[in-house]
Amino acid sequence: MDPHTSSPAVAPPGRPGKRTGRPRSAAADRAILQATRDALAEQGWGQLALGDVAARAGVAKTTLYRRWAGKNELVVDAIAALFEEQLELPDLGSLDADIEGVVLRFAELIERPETRTALMAVVAEATHDEALRLRIRDAIVDRQKHLVLLGRERAQQRGELAADGVADPARDDLIFDVIAGTVVHRVMVSSGPVDREWARQLARLLVGGLGALHLPPP
Amino acid sequence: MDPHTSSPAVAPPGRPGKRTGRPRSAAADRAILQATRDALAEQGWGQLALGDVAARAGVAKTTLYRRWAGKNELVVDAIAALFEEQLELPDLGSLDADIEGVVLRFAELIERPETRTALMAVVAEATHDEALRLRIRDAIVDRQKHLVLLGRERAQQRGELAADGVADPARDDLIFDVIAGTVVHRVMVSSGPVDREWARQLARLLVGGLGALHLPPP
DNA sequence: CTGGTTTCGCTACGGGTCGTAGCGTAACTG
DNA sequence: CAGTTACGCTACGACCCGTAGCGAAACCAG
Numbered sequence: 001m002d003p004h005t006s007s008p009a010v011a012p013p014g015r016p017g018k019r020t021g022r023p024r025s026a027a028a029d030r031a032i033l034q035a036t037r038d039a040l041a042e043q044g045w046g047q048l049a050l051g052d053v054a055a056r057a058g059v060a061k062t063t064l065y066r067r068w069a070g071k072n073e074l075v076v077d078a079i080a081a082l083f084e085e086q087l088e089l090p091d092l093g094s095l096d097a098d099i100e101g102v103v104l105r106f107a108e109l110i111e112r113p114e115t116r117t118a119l120m121a122v123v124a125e126a127t128h129d130e131a132l133r134l135r136i137r138d139a140i141v142d143r144q145k146h147l148v149l150l151g152r153e154r155a156q157q158r159g160e161l162a163a164d165g166v167a168d169p170a171r172d173d174l175i176f177d178v179i180a181g182t183v184v185h186r187v188m189v190s191s192g193p194v195d196r197e198w199a200r201q202l203a204r205l206l207v208g209g210l211g212a213l214h215l216p217p218p
Numbered sequence: 219m220d221p222h223t224s225s226p227a228v229a230p231p232g233r234p235g236k237r238t239g240r241p242r243s244a245a246a247d248r249a250i251l252q253a254t255r256d257a258l259a260e261q262g263w264g265q266l267a268l269g270d271v272a273a274r275a276g277v278a279k280t281t282l283y284r285r286w287a288g289k290n291e292l293v294v295d296a297i298a299a300l301f302e303e304q305l306e307l308p309d310l311g312s313l314d315a316d317i318e319g320v321v322l323r324f325a326e327l328i329e330r331p332e333t334r335t336a337l338m339a340v341v342a343e344a345t346h347d348e349a350l351r352l353r354i355r356d357a358i359v360d361r362q363k364h365l366v367l368l369g370r371e372r373a374q375q376r377g378e379l380a381a382d383g384v385a386d387p388a389r390d391d392l393i394f395d396v397i398a399g400t401v402v403h404r405v406m407v408s409s410g411p412v413d414r415e416w417a418r419q420l421a422r423l424l425v426g427g428l429g430a431l432h433l434p435p436p
Numbered sequence: 437c438t439g440g441t442t443t444c445g446c447t448a449c450g451g452g453t454c455g456t457a458g459c460g461t462a463a464c465t466g
Numbered sequence: 467c468a469g470t471t472a473c474g475c476t477a478c479g480a481c482c483c484g485t486a487g488c489g490a491a492a493c494c495a496g
Contacts, residue, residue, distance in 0.1 A: 019464095019465095019470095019471085020464075020465055020466085020469075020470050020471070021463080021464065021465075021469080021470040021471025021472070022462065022463040022464055022465095022470080022471050022472040022473075023463075023464070023471080023472075024471090024472065024473095025472080025473080028472095028473090043346070044342075044343065044345055044346035045342050045343070045345075046290075046342075046343050046346075047346075049452085049453060049454090050453085050454080050455090051452095051453070051454085052453095059473090059474085060473065060474045060475065061454095061455090061474095061475095062455095062456080062457095062473080062474075062475085063472080063473060063474075065454095065455065065456080066472080066473090070454090070455085072264075113345070116342075116345045117342050117343075117345040117346065118342075119342075120338045120339070120341050120342035120345075121338070121339055121342035121343075123338050123406055123407060124262075124263050124264075124334075124335050124336075124337075124338035124339035124342065125262065125263065125264050125335075125339075127262055127331070127334045127335040127338075127406075128261070128262035128264075128265075128335065133409070136407075141407055141408075170416075170419075171419075173408060173410065174400075174416070174419055174420065174423070176408075177400050177403045177404045177407075177408055177410075178396060178399075178400045178420070178423070180403055180407070181396075181399035181400040181401070181402055181403025181404070181407075182392075182395050182396045182399040182400060183399070184399055184402075184403065185395045185398055185399025185402065185403075186395045186399070188341055188345075189341060189354075189359055189395075189398070189399075190359075190391060190394075190395055191351070192391065192395075198388075198392070201388075201389075201392055201431065202392065202396070204427070204430050204431060205392070205396070205424075205427035205428070205430065205431055206423075206427060207427070207430065208426055208427035208428075208429060208430025208431070209422070209423035209424060209425070209426035209427030209428075209430075210423070210426075210427075211426060212422050212423065212425065212426025212427075213419065213422055213423055213426070237441095237442085237493095237494095238440075238441050238442070238493075238494055238495080239440080239441040239442025239443070239492080239493060239494075240441080240442050240443040240444075240491070240492040240493050240494095241442085241443080241492080241493065242442090242443065242444095243443080243444080246444090267481085267482060267483090268482085268483080268484090269481095269482070269483085270482095277444090277445085278444070278445045278446065279445095279446095279483095279484090280444080280445075280446085280484095280485080280486095281443080281444065281445075283483095283484065283485080284443080284444090288483090288484085
């Protein structure tokens with residue numbers, strides 16, 4: 001009972017309850033998600049048809065509907081798989097270089113044709129779907145944010161940033177919104193490239209501005 | 219010949235060619251665009267049906283299709299109308315205050331329920347539609363960008379920013395991506411409020427970082 | 437007033453996608 | 467072996483899309 005709560009790409013909870021009957025094909029999961037990404041890249045969100053995805057994956061349409069409730073959930077999982085791997089970022093030695101690295105890594109993901117069309121569309125749908133919003137947060141946003149927090153901790157250890165005794169989540173949120181939002185806007189709206197030079201400028205702007213945050217107002 | 223090239227909300231080119239026959243109802247245009255915004259706010263992009271929009275507007279479905287090619291174009295015009303009015307921004311006396319004002323004005327538009335769901339969805343669709351991308355640029359993006367450029371010019375006149383002899387469009391683009399992108403990300407992804415305090419922090423970060431842009435690399 | 441032109445509302449339609457039901461078969465478990 | 471669950475397949479009603487065709491309405495030139 002209660003189907004398509006699986007979302008295998010997000011949370012395969014190793015519940016100890018012995019499952020009986022024929023197990024779900026993990027190969028089918030992978031084929032469906034890959035077919036979803038292919039179709040997204042070729043046709044975009046608007047033209048994406050689940051029947052077509054099932055056909056591409058070599059799977060019956062009913063099989064797809066047994067695992068995902070609809071277009072939104074399927075696409076979130078398909079895209080989230082791209083964000084899964086890269087959870088770490090090499091220490092590049094300075095806050096400036098770390099920000100530059102994070103920016104380039106973000107852009108690397110967002111510039112993919114599958115991600116471009118899917119990410120914005122799913123966020124738009126999430127406006128009227130609380131569950132979808134949480135799913136996006138867990139599967140995508142929090143993973144991005146982790147990289148930003150990682151960079152801040154390193155900078156504090158290096159002494160580049162004042163290590164306040166108390167955490168400042170509001171400032172973390174702001175920095176994250178600036179980095180992620182700027183990259184997304186650059187790619188999606190301005191349609192400009194995110195190359196090393198652009199990333200350097202953004203990093204310089206941020207590092208220069210970070211010091212001004214805790215100063216008293218003039 | 220060549221229907222729905224009108225887009226009356228964007229460009230009513232006063233072609234001197236005398237039009238004969240029954241003129242198009244301007245009231246119908248307004249009713250359709252308003253009905254589109256209402257339906258967007260209530261149901262979101264995904265559930266938006268053009269037949270429903272026509273019914274809300276008290277207009278035949280065929281009338282709607284004579285003026286707009288499809289969902290994408292209609293929604294762009296419906297949203298663009300919200301961006302039309304506010305082309306100016308009062309001079310608040312300092313770069314810091316001006317940025318704060320621009321941020322609050324952006325948020326004011328983006329936080330509306332119609333805009334939230336429509337803006338992202340249309341940008342997603344524009345990934346595979348060059349004409350739509352240009353339409354969005356003309357109707358929405360350039361108007362936002364104008365505010366940012368206006369703030370920069372004022373700051374240069376005040377002497378807050380060095381008035382280079384040569385313009386630096388790359389820097390303007392960066393600043394615009396930072397402001398607009400950060401606000402959008404804050405509202406759409408982080409789901410956080412854009413209040414005066416948050417705007418103040420972002421403005422402080424930007425003003426602090428602007429000076430570092432033209433320094434030689436360490 | 438008359439004829440020409442364009443828009444309007446209305447109805448109807450083919451085509452595509454959605455999401456589900458039903459059935460027989462395949463895979464795995466005790 | 468029996469029990470259980472997933473699978474492929476077909477079929478279906480429901481919905482929305484976008485267009486065609488019609489007669490009526492609104493405007494303009496003569």
